[in-house]
Amino acid sequence: MFSDLLYQLADYVPYSADIWRSLIETINLDHWPESLVLLPILALLITADRMSSRFVDAFSFILLALCWAFSAWVFLAQHYAPLYWVAEKIIPFFLIQAFLLLSFGARCLKPDTELVERDGHPGGILLLVVLLALPALQFVFGNSSAQLSWLALSPDATAIITLAWLITTGQIRSMLILIPLAWLGLASLNGLALGLWAEALLLPAALVMINLYWRPKPVTNP
Amino acid sequence: MSEHFHRTDIDMNRRDLIRYSTGGVLSAALPGLGFAADAPLATIPSTGEKIPTIGLGTWITFNVGNKESIRVQRCEVLNRFFELGGRMVDSSPMYGAAEDVLGFCEERAAGPKDYLRTTKVWTSSNSEGRQQIEQSFDLWSANQFAIYQVHNLVNWEHHLPYLHELKAEGRIRYVGITTSHGRRHREMEELMRSQDLDFVQLTYNLEDREVEDRLLPLAADRGIGVIVNRPFQRGALFRKLNRQPLPDWAADIDCTNMAQIMLKFVISHPAVTCAIPATSQLAHLEEDMAARYGPMPDAALRTEMTKWFDRIY
Numbered sequence: 238m239f240s241d242l243l244y245q246l247a248d249y250v251p252y253s254a255d256i257w258r259s260l261i262e263t264i265n266l267d268h269w270p271e272s273l274v275l276l277p278i279l280a281l282l283i284t285a286d287r288m289s290s291r292f293v294d295a296f297s298f299i300l301l302a303l304c305w306a307f308s309a310w311v312f313l314a315q316h317y318a319p320l321y322w323v324a325e326k327i328i329p330f331f332l333i334q335a336f337l338l339l340s341f342g343a344r345c346l347k348p349d350t351e352l353v354e355r356d357g358h359p360g361g362i363l364l365l366v367v368l369l370a371l372p373a374l375q376f377v378f379g380n381s382s383a384q385l386s387w388l389a390l391s392p393d394a395t396a397i398i399t400l401a402w403l404i405t406t407g408q409i410r411s412m413l414i415l416i417p418l419a420w421l422g423l424a425s426l427n428g429l430a431l432g433l434w435a436e437a438l439l440l441p442a443a444l445v446m447i448n449l450y451w452r453p454k455p456v457t458n459p
Numbered sequence: 460m461s462e463h464f465h466r467t468d469i470d471m472n473r474r475d476l477i478r479y480s481t482g483g484v485l486s487a488a489l490p491g492l493g494f495a496a497d498a499p500l501a502t503i504p505s506t507g508e509k510i511p512t513i514g515l516g517t518w519i520t521f522n523v524g525n526k527e528s529i530r531v532q533r534c535e536v537l538n539r540f541f542e543l544g545g546r547m548v549d550s551s552p553m554y555g556a557a558e559d560v561l562g563f564c565e566e567r568a569a570g571p572k573d574y575l576r577t578t579k580v581w582t583s584s585n586s587e588g589r590q591q592i593e594q595s596f597d598l599w600s601a602n603q604f605a606i607y608q609v610h611n612l613v614n615w616e617h618h619l620p621y622l623h624e625l626k627a628e629g630r631i632r633y634v635g636i637t638t639s640h641g642r643r644h645r646e647m648e649e650l651m652r653s654q655d656l657d658f659v660q661l662t663y664n665l666e667d668r669e670v671e672d673r674l675l676p677l678a679a680d681r682g683i684g685v686i687v688n689r690p691f692q693r694g695a696l697f698r699k700l701n702r703q704p705l706p707d708w709a710a711d712i713d714c715t716n717m718a719q720i721m722l723k724f725v726i727s728h729p730a731v732t733c734a735i736p737a738t739s740q741l742a743h744l745e746e747d748m749a750a751r752y753g754p755m756p757d758a759a760l761r762t763e764m765t766k767w768f769d770r771i772y
Contacts (some may be wrong), residue, residue, distance in 0.1 A: 248640065248693070251555050252522045253739075259526055320524055320555040 247430040252320050254431040258384045260316050265383050265390055268311070275388055278304075279368060282402060283361040291345045294406060298342030301399055304389035305335040312392055327420075331392070334416040338399075341413060363446070367401040368394075370442070374435035393439055396420045400443050404450045418443060498544060498751040501732045504682040505633070505657045510575060512726040512751050514547030515540050515744075516688060516737035522555035532739070534564035539741050543748040547575035549660075549686065549735045551610050552582075552591050558598040565600050576601050577686075579637060581610035585617045592625070606658055606686075608635035612643055612650070619654060633657035639688050641669050651677050660686040663731070665724050665768040666696060679730040687734040690725045691718070699772050706767050708760060713753025718743065722750035724764050727757075 265272070278300050285293045309331035317324035344350055371394055372385035386394040396417035403409045403417075421439045428436025500509035515537070523529040537548070550557045558578065578595050580588050592607070607622050609615045615636060622634045635658030638647050644661075651659060651674070659678055663670050667689070678685045691697060700717050714720045718736075725734045736747045756764060 251519055251553070252524075253519055256523050256529070259529065260524060263524070263526055316524065319559070320522055322553070322555070 246426060250321075250427060250430040254433055256320065257427070257431055257433065258380055260312075260320070261386060261391060262381070262384045264311060264316055265385070265387070268390060272387065272390055275390075279388060282398070283364045283368075285361075285405070291350065295342045295345035297402065297406075298338050298345060301395075301402060302335040302338035302342065304395050305331050305338060305399070307389045308392040308395050309335070312390070327423075330416050330419070334399075334413070337413055337416075341408065341411070361405070363450070364398065364401045364405060367397050367446070371397060371435060371439070374438065375433075378433065378435050380435075392420055393424045393436060396424070397439060397443060400446065404446065409447060409450065414447070499755075501684075501726075503633070503657065503684045503732060505684065510733060511544055511546050512731075512733045513545065513722065513748055514549055514575070514577070514686070514733050514735040515545055516735040517548065517550040517557040517561065518554050518688075518737050520737045520739040521550065521557035521560045523560055524556055530560050530563050531567075533560055534567055536739060536741060536744055537561070537564045539744055540748070541571060541574065543745065544751075545574075545748060546571075547577055547605070547686075547733060547735065549577040549606075549688075551579040552595060553579070553610055558595055562598045562600050575605035576603075577606040577608070578604060579608045579610035580618045580622070581613055583614045585614070588614065588618050589621065592621075596630075603629065604631045606633040606635055607631040608637045608658065608660055610637055612636055612638060612646055615650065615654075619650075623655065633684070635659055635684075635686070637661070637686075637688070641667055644669065644674060648673055648677060651681055651683060656681075656683050658684040658686055658732070660688055660735075662689045662692075663687045663725055663728070664690050664692050664696060665721055665765065666692050666699070666772065668765065671728075675728060675730040684732040685730050687725050687731055690734045690736050691721055696721055700768075703771055708763060711754065712756050712760065714750075716746055718746045719750040720764070722747060723756055724761065726750070727755040727761060 281293070281300070282297055285297050309328050313324045313328050313331060318328075368388070372387065375385050376382070388394050388398050399417045400409075400414060400421075403411065403413055408414075418440075421443045425437050425440035428434065428439065498511065501512045502509055520536075521533055523533060540548070548561065550561060552558065576599055578599070580592055580595075582588050582591055595604070596602075607625065609618045609622070619634065619636070622631060625631045626634055635656055636647060636650055636654075637660035638644065639660075639662045641662055647659060647661070650656065659674070661670050661674060663675070663685075664687075675685065677683075697717065703717075705714065705717070705720070709715075709720055712720075712723055714723060722734055722736065725731060738744050738747065
């Protein structure tokens with residue numbers, strides 16, 4: 238029955254697993270070595286937890302917003318849309334996500350905005366794990382080193398890292414999680430349909446991550 | 460880059476099947492795989508034009524994006540298809556970059572200029588439909604399409620009359636409608652009764668035989684050509700038949716592998732004009748094209764084939 242389900246799911250994906258990998262590879266190679274600029278961004282995100290300053294938070298949100306906009310333009314519009322018409326419908330949502338992240342970043346800069354209590358949040362370690370887990374799994378499942386998903390260059394990596402960042406900054410209950418979660422849902426279905434198991438695990442991994450680090454709002458006395 | 464496309468499992472299974480069931484004797488059975496030029500042809504009912512019984516589908520296999528090396532490989536597949544006597548290539552705007560890739564191959568002089576270009580219009584918008592059709596002409600660098608179909612019956616109320624206008628202008632030669640996966644058969648039947656159609660395209664294979672009851676007899680009765688998509692049920696039949704030995708009767712119809720059994724089952728139906736398997740692999744293309752040769756199953760053997768399949772699955 239499961240194979241029948243996958244078979245039906247595959248009818249909605251008009252390209253092969255190799256073409257999907259080739260898509261990632263093409264973008265990685267097209268943007269090398271410019272993509273090295275991502276390294277300081279990643280370093281900033283991973284260490285931002287320790288800095289805990291409103292400027293660092295704001296800067297991080299803005300950088301993530303740029304990553305979403307970059308994914309929308311390069312991955313979706315330039316490369317994915319020619320393969321699958323659905324990509325064009327998704328682009329506005331990526332731009333909305335970029336706008337929301339920018340708004341949150343701007344809000345962090347306001348002096349009256351209280352920094353979210355980081356105590357108990359997983360911080361940089363989670364980001365580091367999330368950053369490396371997807372490429373590592375892809376490598377294990379047979380992708381070449383040029384076919385690994387990285388922040389900004391791949392929406393999969395961008396979405397899962399955004400979720401980890403939202404957990405880190407205590408914004409996991411905000412509307413900022415909706416679009417990343419929705420994309421990860423699509424990415425998992427795409428992975429299932431194509432037999433790409435690293436991608437198929439994205440949504441379950443995101444849900445586990447959220448469940449592990451979900452903190453209910455503290456009850457405050459009036 | 461290695462060629463492990465979406466049909467990887469299918470491809471592996473097909474290779475395994477050949478090894479398992481024939482010891483790789485395909486080449487021995489069909490020396491040189493050059494094929495004689497005397498394969499039986501099918502007749503298009505509305506005009507009497509003769510066409511080969513195996514065409515080439517492009518769903519997934521030609522949707523390869525912009526990478527030139529992969530596009531060039533697909534041009535090799537297309538060239539080989541024409542070398543083996545193929546004439547009909549079927550695509551759709553729904554298939555991503557497939558039409559663009561076919562145009563890319565055409566610019567590189569792949570194949571004859573008069574092959575049967577077959578595509579579809581697929582949009583619910585009237586104006587967009589006309590734009591889409593013009594875009595397909597541009598993408599294929601074509602002055603004329605042989606067959607133009609309304610994809611999955613989407614907005615047929617508008618598109619069919621427009622396609623008939625184009626037919627009257629000589630820009631297309633045949634008009635058709637399509638469906639797949641067994642969907643919308645009732646509506647297709649109504650259109651086959653009420654509309655002027657040269658072709659219908661539908662799914663038919665050893666597993667999905669629903670069209671035998673009404674649509675295929677109706678097509679024969681109304682003089683409508685039938686193009687069969689998904690003759691391998693999108694590769695699922697290979698998975699189901701994997702590890703099965705070739706049945707004894709396969710030799711009676713010159714089948715050396717499962718692909719040929721599946722294709723001969725489809726194209727031997729009296730109402731079927733041609734099947735359009737899709738592949739990105741030269742070896743599989745050659746297997747598919749070889750199914751046009753040799754004896755075809757008669758009614759009794761066709762019944763035996765379905766019993767054999769039903770017993771396995």
